[in-house]
Amino acid sequence: MPALRFLGSLFLLLAVVILVADVTNARGPGSSGLAVSAAKHWSSLAPSTLAASQKSAQAVSPLLWDPLLKTFLAIPAWSMFAILGGALSYAARRRRRVNIFTN
DSSP, X not given: OHHHHHHHHHHHHHHHHHHXXXXXXXXXXXXXXXOOBHXXXXXXXXXXXXXXXXXXXXXXXXXXXXXXXXHHHHSBHHHHHXXXXXXXXXXXXXXXXXXXXXX
């Protein structure tokens, strides 16, 4: 469980860093808007891995890439990592101990 909490914290930190970068770039000249999609970030950082992922997903099923993964990658990158980090942090939270007393 501590590993999931750590991974969730890293995803939340990454979401904040990406949000700050998006806000900073949106204030500059020639900006295209506030939110940059995860696919655009991925294609600017490593376009060959994006193409390889697309090919491997389409090899499994053509419907896997186009409606499912393409839609997931179209959302803003900061919100995608915030949702993943929040879900991991919630799943790995420390449970409250309940004491049940019986007479």
